[in-house]
Amino acid sequence: MRLYTQKATESPYWNEYMETMPREKLDQLHLRRLQRLIKYAYENIPMYQELYDKAHVKPEDIKMLDDYVEKIPSIDKPDILRYQAANPPFGGSIVRDSDEYLTFFFQTSGTTGTPMKEIGYYRDMLSTGWVFKWWAHGIRPADIFYFAFPFGTFMAFWCAYYDAVAMGAQVITSGGMTTEQRVRQILELKPTVLVATPTYAMRIAEMAREMGVDIAHSSIKYITSAGEAGYVLPTVRDAVEKAWGAKALDLYGISDLWGSTSWHCPVHPDRLHLTETIAYPLVLDKEGKLVPDGGIGEWTLTNYSTVMPLIKYRTHDTVEWHKETCECGRTWTWLRGGVLGRTDQMVTIKGTNVFPTAIQGIIGGIDGLTENLEIHILTGEGGDEIDIKVEAAPDVPAEKYEVLKKHLRGELQFRIGVKMKVDLLLPKTLPRYEVKAKRVFDHRKRK
Amino acid sequence: MRLYTQKATESPYWNEYMETMPREKLDQLHLRRLQRLIKYAYENIPMYQELYDKAHVKPEDIKMLDDYVEKIPSIDKPDILRYQAANPPFGGSIVRDSDEYLTFFFQTSGTTGTPMKEIGYYRDMLSTGWVFKWWAHGIRPADIFYFAFPFGTFMAFWCAYYDAVAMGAQVITSGGMTTEQRVRQILELKPTVLVATPTYAMRIAEMAREMGVDIAHSSIKYITSAGEAGYVLPTVRDAVEKAWGAKALDLYGISDLWGSTSWHCPVHPDRLHLTETIAYPLVLDKEGKLVPDGGIGEWTLTNYSTVMPLIKYRTHDTVEWHKETCECGRTWTWLRGGVLGRTDQMVTIKGTNVFPTAIQGIIGGIDGLTENLEIHILTGEGGDEIDIKVEAAPDVPAEKYEVLKKHLRGELQFRIGVKMKVDLLLPKTLPRYEVKAKRVFDHRKRK
Numbered sequence: 011m012r013l014y015t016q017k018a019t020e021s022p023y024w025n026e027y028m029e030t031m032p033r034e035k036l037d038q039l040h041l042r043r044l045q046r047l048i049k050y051a052y053e054n055i056p057m058y059q060e061l062y063d064k065a066h067v068k069p070e071d072i073k074m075l076d077d078y079v080e081k082i083p084s085i086d087k088p089d090i091l092r093y094q095a096a097n098p099p100f101g102g103s104i105v106r107d108s109d110e111y112l113t114f115f116f117q118t119s120g121t122t123g124t125p126m127k128e129i130g131y132y133r134d135m136l137s138t139g140w141v142f143k144w145w146a147h148g149i150r151p152a153d154i155f156y157f158a159f160p161f162g163t164f165m166a167f168w169c170a171y172y173d174a175v176a177m178g179a180q181v182i183t184s185g186g187m188t189t190e191q192r193v194r195q196i197l198e199l200k201p202t203v204l205v206a207t208p209t210y211a212m213r214i215a216e217m218a219r220e221m222g223v224d225i226a227h228s229s230i231k232y233i234t235s236a237g238e239a240g241y242v243l244p245t246v247r248d249a250v251e252k253a254w255g256a257k258a259l260d261l262y263g264i265s266d267l268w269g270s271t272s273w274h275c276p277v278h279p280d281r282l283h284l285t286e287t288i289a290y291p292l293v294l295d296k297e298g299k300l301v302p303d304g305g306i307g308e309w310t311l312t313n314y315s316t317v318m319p320l321i322k323y324r325t326h327d328t329v330e331w332h333k334e335t336c337e338c339g340r341t342w343t344w345l346r347g348g349v350l351g352r353t354d355q356m357v358t359i360k361g362t363n364v365f366p367t368a369i370q371g372i373i374g375g376i377d378g379l380t381e382n383l384e385i386h387i388l389t390g391e392g393g394d395e396i397d398i399k400v401e402a403a404p405d406v407p408a409e410k411y412e413v414l415k416k417h418l419r420g421e422l423q424f425r426i427g428v429k430m431k432v433d434l435l436l437p438k439t440l441p442r443y444e445v446k447a448k449r450v451f452d453h454r455k456r457k
Numbered sequence: 458m459r460l461y462t463q464k465a466t467e468s469p470y471w472n473e474y475m476e477t478m479p480r481e482k483l484d485q486l487h488l489r490r491l492q493r494l495i496k497y498a499y500e501n502i503p504m505y506q507e508l509y510d511k512a513h514v515k516p517e518d519i520k521m522l523d524d525y526v527e528k529i530p531s532i533d534k535p536d537i538l539r540y541q542a543a544n545p546p547f548g549g550s551i552v553r554d555s556d557e558y559l560t561f562f563f564q565t566s567g568t569t570g571t572p573m574k575e576i577g578y579y580r581d582m583l584s585t586g587w588v589f590k591w592w593a594h595g596i597r598p599a600d601i602f603y604f605a606f607p608f609g610t611f612m613a614f615w616c617a618y619y620d621a622v623a624m625g626a627q628v629i630t631s632g633g634m635t636t637e638q639r640v641r642q643i644l645e646l647k648p649t650v651l652v653a654t655p656t657y658a659m660r661i662a663e664m665a666r667e668m669g670v671d672i673a674h675s676s677i678k679y680i681t682s683a684g685e686a687g688y689v690l691p692t693v694r695d696a697v698e699k700a701w702g703a704k705a706l707d708l709y710g711i712s713d714l715w716g717s718t719s720w721h722c723p724v725h726p727d728r729l730h731l732t733e734t735i736a737y738p739l740v741l742d743k744e745g746k747l748v749p750d751g752g753i754g755e756w757t758l759t760n761y762s763t764v765m766p767l768i769k770y771r772t773h774d775t776v777e778w779h780k781e782t783c784e785c786g787r788t789w790t791w792l793r794g795g796v797l798g799r800t801d802q803m804v805t806i807k808g809t810n811v812f813p814t815a816i817q818g819i820i821g822g823i824d825g826l827t828e829n830l831e832i833h834i835l836t837g838e839g840g841d842e843i844d845i846k847v848e849a850a851p852d853v854p855a856e857k858y859e860v861l862k863k864h865l866r867g868e869l870q871f872r873i874g875v876k877m878k879v880d881l882l883l884p885k886t887l888p889r890y891e892v893k894a895k896r897v898f899d900h901r902k903r904k
Contacts, residue, residue, distance in 0.1 A: 013557045099646055110460045110598050113622060115629045115646070129627075151557050160633025161608035168630070175560060180576075182562045183615070185632045186607025199546055199562070 013151050013178040022276070022339070024138070024145035028287050029340045033333060036341060040290045041075050044312060047319055048072055048082065056102030057093045058321065061085065079292060079300050084310055084322040087266065091124050099127045104318045111317050116165035118265050126266055128165060131316040134268050139285050140173040140234070140261065143273030146338070147259050149203060149232055151178035156201035156230075158192050158210060161185045165265040166236040170205050179203075189217045193225070200229035208240045208250060208258075209447035212381060215253035226255035234259045242274050242282055242348030243367065245374020249381050262348055264325050270313040272345060277338040282345045289313045291343050292322070293331045306330045308353055309345075326353045328365070357387050357394045359428045366450045369398065369430075372421055378406045378414050382440045387452045394454065397431040398422075404437045460598050460625040469723070469786070471585070471592035475734050476787050480780060483788060487737045488522050491759060494766055495519055495529065503549030504540045505768065508532065526739060526747050531757055531769040534713065538571050546574045551765045558764050563612035565712050573713055575612060578763040581715050586732050587620040587681070587708065590720035593785070594706050596650060596679055598625035603648035603677075605639050605657060608632040612712040613683040617652050626650075636664045640672070647676035655687045655697060655705075656894035659828060662700035673702035681706045689721050689729055689795035690814065692821020696828055709795055711772050717760040719792060724785040729792045736760045738790050739769070740778045753777045755800050756792075773800045775812065804834050804841045806875045813897045816845065816877075819868055825853045825861050829887045834899045841901065844878040845869075851884045 012019070023029045031039070049069035051058040062068070065083045072078050093101040105111070114135055117125040144153075155174040159167040161183065174181050182201055184192050192214060196204070204211060211233050218225035233241075233256050241247040241260035250258045262282055263271035270289035272282035284291050292300060293307040301307035309325045329345040336344055351365025358364070366385045373379050383400040400418070402411060415434045422430050441448075459466070470476045478486070496516035498505040509515070512530045519525050540548040552558070561582055564572040591600075602621040606614040608630065621628050629648055631639050639661060643651070651658060658680050665672035680688075680703050688694040688707035697705045709729055710718035717736035719729035731738050740754040741747060748754035756772045776792040783791055798812025805811070813832045820826050830847040847865070849858060862881045869877050888895075 110625060112601075112627045113625070115601075115627060132622075154559075154562075161630055162633040163630060175579075178557060178560070180559045180562060183608055183610060186609040 019150060022146060024142045025287070029142070029342060031341055033335070033341050036286060037075060040286070041078075043314055044075075044078050044290060045069070045072050047312070047314060048078075048321060051319055051321060054105045055319075056106065057085075057089070060102075061089070078322075082322050084294070084298060084324050085320065086324045087126055090126055090320075094127055100129060100318070104129060105316075108317045114168070115163065116168065116265065117163050128265065128268060129318050130268050134315050134317075135169065135172045136176055137169075137269040137285075137288050138173050138176050139263070139269040139271040139288055140170045140273075141177045142283075142285050142287075143259055143261055143271070144173075144177065144203075144232075144234065146273075146276045147232065147257065148276075149179075149234075153203050153232075154180040154182065154199070154201040155203045155205055156182045156184065156192075156196055156199070158184055158204060158206040158214060165268065166261075166263065167205055169269060170234065170236070174203075174205075189214055190221065193218045193221055193223055196225075196228055196230065197223065202229055203232045203234060204230045204254070204256070205234050207443070207447060208235050208246050208381070209443055211235065211250050211258075212253060213442050215250075226253065228254070230254055230256045232257050232259055234261065236261045236263060236271075240348075242280065243371050243374065244280075245371055246381055247279070249374065260348065262345075264327070267311050267313045267320055267323060267325070268315050268318070270311050272348075274348075275336060275338050275340070275344065278336065278344075280347055281332075281336065282348050283336070283338075283340055283342045284311075284344070286342045291331065293329060294324075301331070303331065303333045306350065309349075327351075328353055357396060359394050359396070362427050364396065364426055364428055368426060369396070369422065370449065372425055373398075373400055373418065376414075376418060376421065378403050378410070379418065379434075380437070382442075383449060384440060385450045387450070387454055389454045395431070396428070397433070399433045399435055399440065401435045401437050401440055466597060469593060471589045472734070476589070476789060478788055480782070480788050483733060484522060487733070488525075490761055491522075491525050491737060491768075492516070492519050494759070494761060495525075495768060498766055498768055501552045502766075503553065504532075504536070507549075508536070525769075529769050531741070531745060531771050532767065533771045534573055537573055537767075541574055547576060547765070551576060552763075555764045561615070562610065563615065563712065564610050575712065575715060576765050577715050581762050581764075582616065582619045583623055584616075584716040584735050585620050585623050586710070586716040586718040586735055587617045587720075588624045589730075589732050589734075590706055590708055590718070591620075591624065591650075591679075591681065593720075593723045594679065594704065595723075596624075596626075596681075600650050600679075601627040601629065601646070601648040602650045602652055603629045603631065603639075603643055603646070605631055605651060605653040605661060612715065613708075613710065614652055616716060617681065617683070621650075621652075636661055637668065640665045640668055640670055643672075643675055643677065644670065649676055650679045650681060651677045651701070651703070652681050654890070654894065655682050655693050655828070656890055658682065658697050658705075659700060660889050662697075673700065675701070677701055677703045679704050679706055681708065683708045683710060683718075687795075689727065690818050690821060691727075692818060693828055694726070696821065707795065709792075711774070714758050714760045714767055714770060714772070715762050715765070717758050719795075721795075722783060722785050722787070722791065725783065725791075727794055728779075728783065729795050730783070730785075730787055730789045731758075731791070733789045738778065740776060741771075748778070750778065750780045753797065756796075774798075775800055804843060806841050806843070809874050811843065811873055811875055815873060816843070816869065817896065819872055820845075820847055820865065823861075823865060823868065825850050825857070826865065826881075827884070829889075830896060831887060832897045834897070834901055836901045842878070843875070844880070846880045846882055846887065848882045848884050848887055 052069045067081045090103050093103040111131045112129045114130045116128045215225050241258040247258045260274045261271050272284045275281040290312045292310045294310050295307045309327045309329045312321045328350045332344050335341050380401045386397040388395045411434050419432050499516045514528045537550050540550040558578045559576045561577045563575045662672050688705040694705045707721040708718050719731045722728040737759045739757040741757050742754045756774045756776045759768045775797045779791050782788050827848045827850050833844040835842045858881050866879050
């Protein structure tokens with residue numbers, strides 16, 4: 011007996027109709043959904059009513075997608091935090107009188123400031139954002155998911171958990187365990203899919219090595235991640251794939267935007283497709299004007315959530331977007347190279363724009379260096395400066411450290427065009443993170 | 458807008474039809490469900506086929522409840538462990554060819570030996586075993602649940618989590634947090650229901666005191682527990698209710714028997730009602746014969762699970778059972794005083810049967826002693842012996858320890874009739890447990 015027909019199981023699509031819908035038809039659908047959402051938000055969410063009144067825009071002004079692009083003001087995290095602070099925990103940021111619909115509580119990790127509180131209802135949790143990715147890469151209901159995750163208030167892996175259940179797969183939860191216990195459990199229970207951040211997947215592999223376990227030949231066939239700049243970067247992907255002998259599947263989503271995930275294409279691993287059943291995308295320039303297809307700008311999303319929708323929400327992530335149909339058959343918007351950086355983390359040094367992820371990519375390409383690194387952005391005498399700390403691999407002898415350091419400095423200057431300070435550290439010097447690794451530390455003084 | 462009608466909200470029953478079904482009709486329903494289950498298990502679960510063949514019983518032999526009582530052999534944990542060990546993880550203990558129906562993986566805590574592996578499908582998870590209790594005591598969908606639980610492979614609180622969601626309440630999960638962070642989060646997010654073991658609920662209160670927080674006036678109105686001898690014992694209940702200024706709701710279930718919970722009656726707090734939508738109960742004597750209503754014996758349950766049903770499963774818990782309709786209106790079987798002890802933990806000292814829970818009850822009734830205790834059962838020269846270690850309350854001066862020790866020794870001898878060795882320890886000497894406190898240590902040599 012099977013949960014799915016043979017035909018459904020063999021399809022490379024979780025929802026072929028939606029994933030391959032012609033762009034024009036998909037945009038018509040988005041327009042209808044946006045019109046309904048904007049009307050609903052204006053009538054029921056105080057924050058949007060005030061925002062739209064101030065901008066002199068009424069829901070009925072949105073007659074086509076151009077109206078949405080030009081007339082609807084974007085919203086930013088500080089706006090929402092202001093409403094939440096005024097009347098905690100949610101204030102005017104959610105649907106009025108929704109007390110009996112507040113089900114799943116989460117909050118952002120606070121990587122870039124005060125944690126934002128998030129609340130959703132069943133439909134938000136069951137949006138199956140992750141399943142699109144898993145299905146595209148060959149994961150099926152007979153797979154067994156192992157969650158190396160503490161199940162706190164971080165949303166992403168809770169969504170992954172619900173999505174695995176919704177797909178019909180088996181879930182093993184290891185919330186309160188140590189890394190060593192997790193290694194033992196993986197060997198005993200033989201799961202096929204590991205859910206963990208890239209950093210923590212590497213930590214488990216490191217622990218397995220210390221225990222004398224050959225984790226590259228375990229039952230794990232897929233590693234599926236979120237929470238950090240991940241497997242869309244070839245160097246991070248290669249490190250994890252080699253350590254585990256498994257395929258690494260990236261997913262990018264910011265937890266502010268419940269379920270609005272992008273994930274890497276099975277044909278072009280440098281492309282991230284946005285799950286357009288859940289969100290509608292725009293890329294905007296610094297003035298808030300639309301960036302044409304193929305251009306670079308700020309990823310700005312609307313997600314179709316129930317109690318706390320975010321409409322034209324600024325992610326502060328910089329992306330290069332494309333709308334032409336991909337060779338995988340999907341019409342869904344894709345990003346080349348994933349997230350290129352954060353608008354608020356971009357460093358301009360003597361006219362050169364530097365993104366921390368670019369630095370990470372270069373370090374990952376150098377033998378003898380590890381993915382355990384920190385990027386510190388400082389205000390120096392001549393403007394912004396970057397200091398890098400990176401751990402050497404355990405097999406690098408100490409006498410080679412100076413050569414390696416020099417090599418990295420040269421590569422950074424050659425490929426990015428900027429001089430940076432580099433520290434090469436002994437293995438296991440930097441802190442390890444179970445949920446979300448902190449890689450970028452911005453010490454610049456704000457005005 | 459409300460999830461429930463006014464009438465449903467005001468009802469003291471979550472499912473009035475089932476909770477108040479006349480005993481005769483309820484037994485007819487159980488008979489039909491048992492007949493179907495036994496036939497299904499015989500045809501699809503190798504373990505039961507072998508067990509019933511060996512006992513020369515066929516599913517069609519079960520024509521009335523008496524047949525079930527007399528003909529169906531009971532099953533014990535070692536039987537299941539044998540099948541699981543022969544072909545891990547589940548072997549012949551679950552429904553054949555159910556690969557695509559294995560959803561939720563858990564295992565028992567191993568308190569009484571090797572952990573048993575458990576697997577269930579959606580229906581098992583959505584059986585709402587906990588909701589019957591919560592609803593009876595006045596918890597409603599507008600309540601906010603705070604889970605002080607690491608979300609690993611311990612089943613009970615995962616069921617509570619799903620049940621809170623199914624009821625329509627809000628859930629806040631604090632899987633990876635420290636006790637101090639949990640205190641802060643409770644103060645910030647204002648949940649109304651705390652889900653924790655009795656021991657850990659006390660630990661949080663202790664931490665709050667250290668932080669200078671008056672937790673007795675927090676937003677928490679209910680504490681709902683599982684995993685240990687709990688709030689059906691007046692002394693444990695009083696300690697938690699006083700510390701939190703909240704109502705403590707007990708639940709007894711053994712995680713082997715997915716969802717088969719008993720919980721304390723809103724009218725008679727010394728009674729635990731079995732959720733008869735999920736399980737059918739018997740109480741058996743040492744020879745496996747039925748103990749009449751009002752008698753004491755081993756709690757033996759059948760649960761209506763999907764992939765891994767347990768039929769006539771011996772819990773090794775000793776109970777006094779009653780079938781007459783309760784003053785709360787429920788016809789569901791109830792146990793007086795909860796679990797009286799475990800058949801395999803019962804100690805016979807010079808002809809007196811001693812249960813560890815009785816000792817716990819006496820200790821809880823003495824001022825100056827705390828609920829942090831250990832009961833050690835040893836083989837002495839003249840037979841079984843009991844050593845007790847218990848922490849004094851923080852406000853007891855050291856010079857009073859001897860008097861207190863003597864008083865406890867006297868109480869135990871007077872009320873149980875047996876001499877025991879007593880150690881009085883300084884506060885915080887014994888280990889604390891987040892999931893399930895270990896209170897009884899049986900060091901007796903097994904033959």
